[in-house]
Amino acid sequence: MSLRVxxxxxxxxxxxxxxxxxxxxxxxxxxxxxxxxxxxLLLKTVHRNGRLVPSGNAxxxxxxxxxxxxxxxxxxxxxxxxxGCLISVATAANTYRDCRWVGLPSLEAKHDLAAGPxxxxxxxxxxxxxxxxxxxxxxxxxxxxxxxxxxxxxxxTSQPRVSAAIKAKRRSVTRAHHTALSNGDxxxxxxxxxxxxxxVIAECGARFVPQPAPTIEDHILTALPYMNGAKRLxxxxxxxxxxxxxxxxxxxxxxxxxxxxxxxxxxxxxx
Amino acid sequence: MSHPYVGMPPEAFWKTxxxxxxxxxxxxxxxxxxxxxxxxxxxxAGSCFAQHIGRYLRIAGCTVLDAEPPPRSMPEPVAQRxxxxxxxxxxGNVYTARQMxxxxxxxxxxxxxxxxxxxxxxxxxxxxxPTVEPEGLDSAEEVILxxxxxxxxxxxxxxxxxxxxxxxxLTEAWEDRETGRVFPICPGxxxxxxxxxxxxxRNFTHAEILADLYAIQAQxxxxxxxxxxxxxxxxxxxxxxxxxxxxxxxxxxxxATLRAAAGxxxxxxxxxxxxxxxxxxxxxxxxxxxxxxxLRSVKIEAVEKVMAIxxxxxxxxxxxxAEPSQSxxxxxxxxxxxxxxxxxxxxxxxxxG
Numbered sequence: 001m002s003l004r005v006x007x008x009x010x011x012x013x014x015x016x017x018x019x020x021x022x023x024x025x026x027x028x029x030x031x032x033x034x035x036x037x038x039x040x041l042l043l044k045t046v047h048r049n050g051r052l053v054p055s056g057n058a059x060x061x062x063x064x065x066x067x068x069x070x071x072x073x074x075x076x077x078x079x080x081x082x083x084g085c086l087i088s089v090a091t092a093a094n095t096y097r098d099c100r101w102v103g104l105p106s107l108e109a110k111h112d113l114a115a116g117p118x119x120x121x122x123x124x125x126x127x128x129x130x131x132x133x134x135x136x137x138x139x140x141x142x143x144x145x146x147x148x149x150x151x152x153x154x155x156x157t158s159q160p161r162v163s164a165a166i167k168a169k170r171r172s173v174t175r176a177h178h179t180a181l182s183n184g185d186x187x188x189x190x191x192x193x194x195x196x197x198x199x200v201i202a203e204c205g206a207r208f209v210p211q212p213a214p215t216i217e218d219h220i221l222t223a224l225p226y227m228n229g230a231k232r233l234x235x236x237x238x239x240x241x242x243x244x245x246x247x248x249x250x251x252x253x254x255x256x257x258x259x260x261x262x263x264x265x266x267x268x269x270x271x
Numbered sequence: 272m273s274h275p276y277v278g279m280p281p282e283a284f285w286k287t288x289x290x291x292x293x294x295x296x297x298x299x300x301x302x303x304x305x306x307x308x309x310x311x312x313x314x315x316a317g318s319c320f321a322q323h324i325g326r327y328l329r330i331a332g333c334t335v336l337d338a339e340p341p342p343r344s345m346p347e348p349v350a351q352r353x354x355x356x357x358x359x360x361x362x363g364n365v366y367t368a369r370q371m372x373x374x375x376x377x378x379x380x381x382x383x384x385x386x387x388x389x390x391x392x393x394x395x396x397x398x399x400x401p402t403v404e405p406e407g408l409d410s411a412e413e414v415i416l417x418x419x420x421x422x423x424x425x426x427x428x429x430x431x432x433x434x435x436x437x438x439x440x441l442t443e444a445w446e447d448r449e450t451g452r453v454f455p456i457c458p459g460x461x462x463x464x465x466x467x468x469x470x471x472x473r474n475f476t477h478a479e480i481l482a483d484l485y486a487i488q489a490q491x492x493x494x495x496x497x498x499x500x501x502x503x504x505x506x507x508x509x510x511x512x513x514x515x516x517x518x519x520x521x522x523x524x525x526x527a528t529l530r531a532a533a534g535x536x537x538x539x540x541x542x543x544x545x546x547x548x549x550x551x552x553x554x555x556x557x558x559x560x561x562x563x564x565x566l567r568s569v570k571i572e573a574v575e576k577v578m579a580i581x582x583x584x585x586x587x588x589x590x591x592x593a594e595p596s597q598s599x600x601x602x603x604x605x606x607x608x609x610x611x612x613x614x615x616x617x618x619x620x621x622x623x624g
Contacts, residue, residue, distance in 0.1 A: 132349045
């Protein structure tokens with residue numbers, strides 16, 4: 001039985017496309033299309049006669065060059081998957097930079113909460129803050145855009161957590177990650193991210209698919225075997241990511257995400 | 272002939288101070304008793320109208336203290352929904368002088384009590400600020416944790432305040448019979464359960480409010496002996512009354528009582544002043560009408576007029592943006608400008624039938 005799925009995404013779609021190119025036989029019956037576009041070009045599209053059509057030259061060029069299509073016939077698919085698109089633990093980490101909520105081990109260990117630089121926040125307020133921030137990101141915006149055009153199932157798969165490489169070499173952009181790891185708060189940070197993401201994606205009329213568990217290390221990182229060898233989102237997919245890239249996952253990661261998608265879409269009542 | 276009216280200044284006479292004056296600027300209406308400059312640290316509290324004062328002082332470049340600022344990444348609408356940055360503490364609306372007094376006493380000497388944690392359907396709320404956590408918290412212990420944090424942060428904030436601005440909103444409140452502590456909103460409306468044996472209606476008198484204002488000033492001086500107190504009265508009418516009177520009559524009684532108490536307090540107090548925002552919005556001589564079609568929400572133009580008079584008197588208008596903040600501009604497009612302020616007592620409107 002065939003499963004026709006259109007995968008949309010930004011640069012993170014490359015991992016899925018590489019996985020398909022490497023081992024299509026792993027998913028018998030799956031008939032995927034991969035439509036990638038950088039930055040927010042996916043939003044620069046319109047619904048016309050049942051098709052998702054680029055509304056500008058840049059998007060049209062991205063569709064042609066990266067997906068090999070002029071537009072997307074929405075009626076030709078059983079489901080849609082939006083991958084990456086800035087739904088990541090980084091949003092939760094931003095909130096964690098200057099606040100703590102009940103349940104985090106570091107908070108439980110503090111004796112004088114009011115004296116610290118971090119603010120005490122309720123879990124609900126922290127989650128609401130993350131939800132509101134995520135709602136402005138490409139993923140939910142594109143899901144909302146797409147939902148207005150189709151009633152078929154839509155999934156949004158998580159952007160990969162940053163690479164476990166940061167444990168060996170600290171980065172200023174992942175300061176909150178380092179703090180969470182050293183404070184023992186990483187598990188709580190991961191949990192609130194997945195809670196907030198699931199809610200914000202559900203509000204858009206889709207279903208959130210979390211990062212595959214085997215790829216996660218220390219709750220908020222992606223294990224190196226799923227990051228090394230990641231490819232850029234180019235037409236041929238033959239350019240590697242820069243060595244200091246900590247954001248993009250590889251084909252092994254993409255394969256597990258496709259496994260999840262197939263499994264999820266196999267469930268009745270998915271999104 | 273000689274008599275006391277000879278030689279009085281123009282603002283003493285209706286003709287020169289009102290009928291024939293510039294009623295947009297009302298020169299002489301507000302003469303600051305003490306200075307507020309860009310270097311002054313200001314704390315605000317009170318009814319929902321007090322939010323305007325803090326907001327416009329910030330626009331004017333003043334230092335408005337915030338005991339519990341939201342996380343930097345929290346979008347403003349979320350922050351407002353969770354009670355952040357509406358006032359200088361995350362205490363929510365403080366409608367009565369009694370509520371302000373008891374809050375300051377608790378900040379100075381007290382700690383959170385389990386008896387004032389409200390439970391509804393497995394969610395827990397702080398009885399003295401039931402709306403700052405819209406979904407409630409998971410446990411009574413968490414409410415206590417958050418309240419003690421709130422009290423400690425408010426204490427630290429007050430120690431830094433040069434001027435405390437307090438806007439009196441209501442005379443009516445509901446009191447816990449056993450302890451005498453008042454709630455910002457009737458139990459059962461935004462949490463808790465109303466119990467006629469436990470919850471007593473109070474309509475505070477002039478004498479009680481006056482005593483509370485003195486107590487507020489005394490408490491504030493414990494945090495900073497030099498702290499000045501600026502009192503205002505909210506022009507916003509009552510959403511509902513429990514007096515049995517018509518709500519229009521109850522509003523007049525309430526505002527007149529607050530205004531009289533504020534006037535007497537300021538007349539007898541050193542380092543206290545009154546700013547006539549109430550008069551500027553409600554008096555027919557001030558033009559208007561300054562209320563929205565619901566006859567309750569104050570129009571943004573009225574707020575601008577009030578705050579322009581205030582800032583001008585303090586020499587803070589120059590250099591201040593002529594327009595309110597971006598968020599206020601956006602709200603001007605809303606059909607219901609009440610969304611602009613967080614007013615807990617609006618919850619009573621749901622029971623208007």
